[in-house]
Amino acid sequence: MFRALVLFCFGVISAAAAADRPNILWLTSEDNGPQYGCYGDTYATTPHIDALAAKGIRFKRCWSNAPVCAPARTCLISGRWAPADGAEHMRSDIPLPDGHQMYPQFLRSVGYYCSNNSKEDYNLTKPKDGKKDLVWNESSGKAHWKNRAEGQPFFAVFNDTITHESQIRRRPHTLIHDPAKAPLPPFHPDTPEVRHDWAQYYDNITLMDGKLGKHLDELEKAGLAEDTIIMHYGDHGPGMPRFKRWPYNTGLQVGLIMHFPEKWKHLAPKGYAPGGVNEELVSFVDLTATLLSIAGVKPPDYFQGRAICGEFAKPAPEFIHGFRGRMDERYDLVRSTTDGRYVYIRNYLPHLPYGQFLNYMFQQATTRVWKAQFDEGRLPEPQTRFWKPKPAEELYDLESDPWETINLADSTAHAEIKTRLAQGQRQWLTQVRDLGFIPEGERLAQAKTQSPKDIFATEEAYPITTVMEAADLATNPALAKPEALAKWLDHSNASVRYWAVQGYLIRGENAIRTNAPKIEQMLGDSSPSVRIAAAETLISVAQSPAVLERSTRTLLDCADMKTQPYFVAIEAVNVLDRWQVRLKPWQAQIHALPGQAPESVQKRLKEYIARLHDHLLEGDQIKSTGEN
Template sequence: MRPPNIIYLHSHDTGRYIQPYGHAVATPNMQRLADSGVLFRQAFCANPTCSPSRACLLTGQSAHSNGMIGLAHRGFSMTDYRHHIIHTLHAAGYTSALAGVQHIAHGPDAPTAIIGYHRFLGPPAVAHEKACEFLANPPSQPFFLSVGFFETHREFPPVGADDPPTNCLPPAPLPDTPEVREDMARYKASARIYDRKVGMILDALERNGLADNTLVINTTDHGIAFPRMKCNLTDSGTGVMLILRGPGGFTGGKVVDGMVSQIDIFPTLCELLGITPPAWLEGTSFLPLVRGEKAEVQDEIFTEVNYHAAYEPMRAVRTRQWKYIRRYDGRTRPVLPNCDDGLSKTVWMNHGWADIAPAEEALFDLVLDPDETHNLAGEPRCASVLANLRARLAKWMQETNDPLLASNRIPAPVGAKVNDPDGISPREEPRLV
């Protein structure tokens, strides 16, 4: 039997803010994908910044293991692009193509010359159209097609008639103000555009008779581009949508509540396709969750941040009930350039956000405090939990040779562009390393 085709649909900055996760964000095409596939309620990225998140998913490794500790367009890169999943798939007889965003290598020929895709179909503005053209004339061998959307990255489009700000509920943990409501309304307008493009690709699969033997993976890089979300190790920053539909049991409108990381996708595909998993993989196949054989395949999820616009070294471990976050920069004020500019950021800035010192250590009870607002790290009653999570995090850092063990300052590569962490905006002139 012919191996299944794979389509990897990925957006910018969407978190879980789409219709299938219960949000008032109209995404009917992603809803029909979820209704016929499998939706993961507790999926997390490995690094809630754009390039590192994608590199982690595509290599099955943490960011400090694959080398992508910052943004590709700012001069960061992976250590070995042969760890990208397409090379494992090429060896198994697949061909590969990219339409739109890739964000893990920089340069005009990066998709083919650096990453190694067989074909580059076109830039983000026409990615959905080029993907549909590809599906109308598919190759004879099984394919891996990556379709990267610019949506829902800032800047958002204008508010649409279907989503008036007066009817918008701001995302937690932001206040309900006119500015935040307008910001969210603009996000919804971007999500509608994104959903229409996904719908075109799903329709093309049906129209060309490819739907039954194509595994569709629909996900995003990290949380939405609002304060305390993107580039943060709270669940609002690391929680991502993840919907799969296709062969291997990814059908029927199932919902999986077991915790998974995006680094688990690569080993899952290896098991599904009968491919020997490469030795570098750090994740675990989640097929047992899909088949109903287990309730969990992970009892802990690890996440990290290194560079975004500015340096902000953080590590975290998450269990079902607890989250432990550790900062390594000793800062007494937020790294504001790592929050994208927008109406919501302005609201927080106008109310003293810049003067609030981030905690060096934070411990949250995710059952009693799901928004992660009450730091329990100093509570004597939580001392044993804190010690356990510290030990788990230290063990993971040792096993993955985390460079933070040697120094709290991980150097950026020569030529990288890095903002001053004491700045205000990512748009300020960066320093050239």
């Protein structure tokens, strides 16, 4: 009897809490930037999106934080900068920090019915009670706001996958848009394959636009349009090479459109008017706080974005930020920052080319023809740049160079601008305690089954200022000579030692030879990531047979999943693959390494080691995979 009374009271409280709250509808899409008519794209055909913008507000400067789906969605579901939780890679399976919730849990606590149709794809482990989903009321292809209780406010997501990268390469396809008129970026070669891919990309946006229109019609016919706030956005930039996966403005900018019916205009962004344009800086870490603010729920203090509008709105920041980590099987570390006009890029692994071989990316015709023409020496600048190592720093003026092809990082006329953005970026990364500067193998080995955020919460565990200083000096040869790195090689923190070794690798043979004996000692370091970095550094230059043998044996040991954690093996096999020509005498041992992930590895992560082994065995041969 008492239990029944408690449940009844809870139901009454929930109903009261839910009273007079707006419905909220998110119509999202995948792998597409703001290539819409309402954003000035004359090649696009998007009548429904344009109509929504005409009666709502269009955000001119919205970034997805990550240029690929899973990390971007992780920022959305958590309201946090994914690298702050160690969840920045594509993909991961990281425990939520203690005491944290995903945003639908906040909405459900005040009476909302929360449905998600159809994709999740988070890098954070979703809370469950046994098999019971604690995040969504329903998350499936059948999820719909119609399934809520009568009179219950809803928050509903409908995600369209027709614009996904995988749909650009789907054949046969009868083009709607004329490929001869496709607006090609200057860094892509002008070939029939590239034009077809771009035309098909725009075709898919038109198809998505039609489906979005049907959702709006359904809402109208149900008599709910005047009670529902609508938002539309893509999850990152276009699913084309050097757009998707790259934290330039072209890879991060998305169209964001909001419509507030008359009843709920008091919750709208400042200056809201039909057909209006908002020029504030916004990003995905803001959308979660905004959602809660609109629903009358105060965002928790651990959220790292700000509410754009609603009851708990806050002013716009001076900068917004983006990131790139491991992309499937290949490692990289990039951070980007914009003030709305200039974009500052910091490459922390500049010795690696932009266009590392990535099985999934190479399934697209544009990627293959672009790389083939580079290999044949047929490309002019800036089309060659994607296949070469990166500068440590990049700076672009979006006003004069929207395609981000003219690097101003060394321009004396732009020195103050670069410094301002670089300092803004460093302040942000330090403030949120970006864990991306801890190698993944090292980070997961220490965290085990706990949240990396919780494990590395103290300065003792993660002295972020020191780690970032080491990373800066190591990865920008203009900042420090090799001898300045030597002091970091004996540091007590493994991440500092890792970056010091990387500094020698990046500087090349002359630098490595100044401290080769010390680097050789580090083949016995307690951290597997440091051992791997030391081995690659020594292998990169001609060494005695004994040193080359020991370095290779170190990598073979770290690459063995029978004795090493999965992502330690991923780090090591990446190095073996990069240097397989030099390591040809050990080819048999390399090929004999286990190439199948252990059963304990999450299903969507298993294929990464297999792709690396395929490349070791077969080179740039493409094996078709599913959606990514």
